[in-house]
Amino acid sequence: MTAAAPRVRGEAPGLFAPLDLQLAPGRITCLLGASGVGKSTLLRLLAGLPTGVSFRGRVDTWPAALMGQDPGLFPWLTVGRNVALGARLRGERADPARTRHLIEAVGLAGLEDRLPGQLSGGQRQRVALARTLAEDRPLVLLDEPFSALDARLRLMIGDMAARLLDGRTVLVVTHDPAEAARLGDRIAVMTPAGLADHPAPPGRVPRRHDAADVLAAQAALTGRLLA
Amino acid sequence: MRALLAIAAALVLWDAAVRITGLPPYLLPGPVAVAQSLWVNRGEIWPAALLTAYETLLGLAIGAGLGIAVAAAMAAWPRLGRALSPVLVVSQTIPVFALAPILTLWLGFGLAPKVAIVVLIVFVPVAQALHDGLMAPPTAQLDVARTMGAGRWSELRHLRFPAALPRLASGLRLGAIYAPVGAVIGEWVGGARGLGALMIQANGRMKTDLMFAALIVVVALSLTIYGIIDRLLARALARRGF
Numbered sequence A: 001m002t003a004a005a006p007r008v009r010g011e012a013p014g015l016f017a018p019l020d021l022q023l024a025p026g027r028i029t030c031l032l033g034a035s036g037v038g039k040s041t042l043l044r045l046l047a048g049l050p051t052g053v054s055f056r057g058r059v060d061t062w063p064a065a066l067m068g069q070d071p072g073l074f075p076w077l078t079v080g081r082n083v084a085l086g087a088r089l090r091g092e093r094a095d096p097a098r099t100r101h102l103i104e105a106v107g108l109a110g111l112e113d114r115l116p117g118q119l120s121g122g123q124r125q126r127v128a129l130a131r132t133l134a135e136d137r138p139l140v141l142l143d144e145p146f147s148a149l150d151a152r153l154r155l156m157i158g159d160m161a162a163r164l165l166d167g168r169t170v171l172v173v174t175h176d177p178a179e180a181a182r183l184g185d186r187i188a189v190m191t192p193a194g195l196a197d198h199p200a201p202p203g204r205v206p207r208r209h210d211a212a213d214v215l216a217a218q219a220a221l222t223g224r225l226l227a
Numbered sequence B: 001m002r003a004l005l006a007i008a009a010a011l012v013l014w015d016a017a018v019r020i021t022g023l024p025p026y027l028l029p030g031p032v033a034v035a036q037s038l039w040v041n042r043g044e045i046w047p048a049a050l051l052t053a054y055e056t057l058l059g060l061a062i063g064a065g066l067g068i069a070v071a072a073a074m075a076a077w078p079r080l081g082r083a084l085s086p087v088l089v090v091s092q093t094i095p096v097f098a099l100a101p102i103l104t105l106w107l108g109f110g111l112a113p114k115v116a117i118v119v120l121i122v123f124v125p126v127a128q129a130l131h132d133g134l135m136a137p138p139t140a141q142l143d144v145a146r147t148m149g150a151g152r153w154s155e156l157r158h159l160r161f162p163a164a165l166p167r168l169a170s171g172l173r174l175g176a177i178y179a180p181v182g183a184v185i186g187e188w189v190g191g192a193r194g195l196g197a198l199m200i201q202a203n204g205r206m207k208t209d210l211m212f213a214a215l216i217v218v219v220a221l222s223l224t225i226y227g228i229i230d231r232l233l234a235r236a237l238a239r240r241g242f
């Protein structure tokens, strides 16, 4: 961990103007913006992955756990083994109790031995989330982690993830203003002109979905995305 | 069921063709004559078929093993891969069947040249298919493996290889189709035994019905071997979630 905080400074000509995304250490930053504006690109830059766009600038980052927009489950591994994938890939011993705990936390208890092909889209997304949470990394990058979930699961699992990620530096890309208002310690909106901060409601995350200032922030954010 | 109908239709057409053209049996024997020959010569055909099947399966096993080993080595050492890739492409243009006489010259008239032809025929599609698969892992999984800190070997073993299994299976299926023909050609060129040799001998003695009987056994043998391998591969892939 050399850099003080994960940070992307620079531009991608033709895609986004010069911007400066600096994550708040130990906090959750939610990133919103229109489809195709470059959110996943920023996240991939922070993960140290190739992006396919020409980025000019500088990236400071930390060892990261990634849940990509395509979560990339290994279809030949069971749910349990997918969640414990990091240990397997690094030749370490996985902690079975922790794996089981995470599978329960995302509501998939009893499905440990299924293959991803035998799950619904939302169930697969939850496996990917559990797998990302299993990685013990200071920086956690989540690209639309709850997009395939129903409203109830979205609340429950969002809250659960926010609690489990407490203390880590997190970037969540989302299209859902309600999610950003509940989970974001910081909220950033991305446009081709660059990044703009949007005031987050007060209080510790995860916030209640029906608190007045959360609803107000959600409405303001929606208005801003429509503008 | 539909296959049985097609076979029945082919037999009827064949019989009709023989009757209408009135060709003598030493030029075109009818299905009944061939069936009789199949039964009368079973003492000759059966051991020949067993030998051909043995050469085929042995060659298939060795060829597949070599193909897998070479493709894995090429993926593990990129320099080797870059050097061998064009060789693999060129070797696909060599008609292996044309090598049969040379192989017989080098390896004699025993089992070795037949198995060698099968090995050569099977090796190339298996190596090519597996190598293609190893070099093109699914990108989302590759991203995951890299951020998780997988080393080159771990990536090869836990991602590239399992992800390439469907391609490997295609290569093996292709090899299984061509393998029996390889064994038969080997026997044709330089053998006293096996279905290929039996066909040549029958041809030389104008026993066309026996030639056809042996041909039918070759087809049945090929279909059986392919069917079994195809079934095994499909089941193995299904168990791995493909």
Ligand SMILES: Nc1ncnc2c1ncn2[C@@H]1O[C@H](COP(=O)(O)OP(=O)(O)OP(=O)(O)O)[C@@H](O)[C@H]1O
Binding pocket: A015, A033, A034, A035, A036, A037, A038, A039, A040, A041, A042, A051, A052, A053, A069
């Ligand atoms: N590999 C690539 N090669 C070329 N262009 C790419 C590549 N990946 C992304 N792009 C382009 O870069 C732009 C930004 O893509 P990005 O995936 O970052 O968008 P996004 O904000 O995450 O969108 P979404 O909300 O739809 O996921 C898009 O216009 C896309 O077409």
Ligand SMILES: [Mg+2]
Binding pocket: A039, A040, A041, A069, A143
């Ligand atoms: Mg995206």
